[in-house]
Amino acid sequence: MPQMTVAVVGAGIAxxxxxxxLRRADIDVHVYERAPQLSEVGAGVQLAPNATRLLHRLGLGARLREISVAPEAIExxxxxxxxxxxxxxxxERCRRRFGAPYYTVHRxxxxxxxxxxxxxxxxxxAARCTAVSQTADAARLHLADGTTVEADLVVGADGIHSVVRDALVPDRPRYSxxxxxxxxVPAERVPYLLVRPRVRLWFGPGRHCVCYPVSSGRQVxxxxxxxxxxxxQESWSARGSVDDLMQAYTGWHEDVTRLIGAAEVVSRWALHDRDSISVLAHGRVTLVGDAAHPMLPFRAQGANQxxxxxxxxxxxLAGAGSKGIAAALRHYERVRLPRTSRLQQESRDSVRTFHLADGAAQxxxxxxxxxxAGPDPDDWLFGYDAEQAVAVRTTAETPV
Ligand SMILES: Cc1cc2nc3c(=O)[nH]c(=O)nc-3n(C[C@H](O)[C@H](O)[C@H](O)COP(=O)(O)OP(=O)(O)OC[C@H]3O[C@@H](n4cnc5c(N)ncnc54)[C@H](O)[C@@H]3O)c2cc1C
Structure with missing residues (x-):
């Protein structure tokens, strides 16, 4: 008999x-994804040591090394x-200091x-969740085709527009x-960006640009x-116009304009987040990822979190058993909320700092x-071990 059954809504990164x-912890898990096919958007994501150390423990060390680029620096x-x-x-400095690499990877x-x-x-x-409900003994997912799935625990991993979150908080996404x-862009069109692989950002009045190599260095x-x-409009698939983008970056350094000019297509997405919440679980329902703490991408931490x-x-949840779910979720909420709330706020604040007009503040x-190469200011971020953090429990919080 499995110790517990979990139904997860959403097959994204979270x-x-x-x-x-959960599988590694010997917990019975099923994932329900609304899309008829699994796919990810054509874009990159930065993975910091706070996430790569966890992915390594899940067995992805060799695979990540193969598909990623390990940038020398963020500039x-x-x-x-x-x-x-x-x-x-x-x-190497990152590996030595944090025991795990920094990677850039295609999603x-x-x-x-x-x-x-x-x-x-x-x-x-093709399993779209329309609502969740629960009793004292079970949680239920209601799917668009009329079927119901019962589990000991339902987890919303369904992104910024989470249906599961609706069961916990009556809030809405906020446009930034x-x-x-x-x-x-294929690497051969921008060879100057591949000489030494780096994450590069350019800060300017009212905007900024970031780039890095992905796909083992084949694309930027x-x-x-x-x-x-x-x-x-908030959709990855919305086409943007390369001409409009070029226009917006007129007068910027040629490393930026050459990069934009080398793109054949661009997508355009309105950036939303939500305020942080004080409750991450209700009964047998909880949240992970963007469903729990959607943040603007300016600290590059949404997927890492x-x-x-x-x-x-x-x-x-490991070893908690069905009866220990309430205590396990309280512990999860207590450990996770302060950190993710801080990052939501820092990500919002970054907009102002990144986009300062030329002048005294800039x-x-x-x-x-x-x-x-001074002391890394991101110790609290990159040095964090989420598994160690939850392993520390007081007796009162130990699941019964
Ligand atoms: C421009 C940009 C750049 C970014 N760069 C970085 C970065 O460098 N590093 C980083 O860490 N983060 C970055 N992020 C943030 C990161 O992309 C997100 O935090 C991360 O993808 C969230 O993953 P998720 O699985 O929680 O949600 P999602 O990726 O949104 O996945 C949700 C899944 O749930 C499914 N779903 C939704 N509703 C339902 C439903 N009702 N029923 C069933 N399934 C459903 C969806 O189809 C999807 O598969 C960036 C974000 C943006 C916008």
Whole structure:
């Protein structure tokens, strides 16, 4: 008999990592995904040591090494003359300091790697959840085809527009006023970006651009923000116009304009987040990933936090048994909320700092940046071990 059954809504990065981590903990898990086919968007994602150490433990070390790029550094430049404002060394230094690498990876490659950890019969496609309900003894997923699935626990991993979240909080996504254009460019069109693999950002008045190599260095992924009060569409598949994007970045350093000019297609997405919440679970229902804490992408931590959530929740549930779910969820909520709320806020605050107009505040920001290999300010972020964090329990919180 399995110790507990879990129904996960959504087969994105959060849902698949959770399924893999629950399976490792010998917990019976099924994932319900609304899409008829599994796919990820054509874009990159940065994975920091706080997530890669967890993925390594799930058995993905060799696979990640194969599909990713390990950038040497994160470098921030000025928008017009390209002057280097800040450099954070990664590469070997990151591995030595945090015991895990920093990677840049194509989302589809990461998604396939995660999927390889989940037995095929466990992911149910074309299974759109319309609502959840619960009694004292069980939680239920109601699917669009009229069927109902019963489990000991339901986990919403269904992204920023989560249906499962509706059962916990009556809030809505908030538009940030920013849109992002994303594109992938074959490496041979932008060889100057591959000389030393780096995550590169350019900060300028009202916008910024970020790029890094993915797909073992075969492509460069970029994201370029443009403020827009009237652009509310939120979809990866919405086409943007390369000409509009070029126009918005007129006068920027040629490393940026050459990159944008090398793109054939770009997608455009209105960036939303939500306020942080004080409750992460209700009875037998809880949340992971963007369903729990959607954040703007400016700290590059949304997927990393989704992976942390998955490892932490599986750690809380391991050995808890059906009767220990309430205590396990309280522990999960107590450990996760302060960290993810901080990152939601920092991600919001980054918009103002990244997009300062030239002037005194911008000069102060730039003067504070360091281009030397000084102490890493991100210890609390990259050095964090989500599994260790939930392993520390007081007696009162131990599941019964
Ligand atoms: C431009 C941009 C750049 C980013 N860059 C980074 C980065 O570099 N590093 C980083 O860590 N994060 C980054 N992020 C954030 C990251 O992409 C997200 O935090 C992460 O993808 C969230 O994963 P998720 O699985 O929680 O949600 P999602 O990826 O949204 O997955 C949700 C899944 O649930 C399914 N679903 C939804 N509703 C239902 C339903 N009712 N029934 C069944 N299934 C359903 C969906 O089809 C989907 O498969 C970035 C985000 C953006 C927008």
């Amino acid at each position: 849902g698949l990592t959770l399924a893999a981590a 921030i430049h000025r928008w017009d003359d390209g002057a280097l404002l800040q450099r954070t060394l990664l590469g 589809a490659d990461l998604h396939s790697a995660l999927l390889s950890l989940v037995p095929s019969g466990r992911v149910h496609l 006023g920013q849109t992002i254009y994303r594109g992938l 992924s970029f994201g370029a923000t443009v403020a827009a009060s009237d652009w509310q 989704a992976i942390e959530d998955a490892a932490a929740l599986a750690g809380c 000069q102060d920001r730039d003067a504070a940046g360091s281009v030397t």
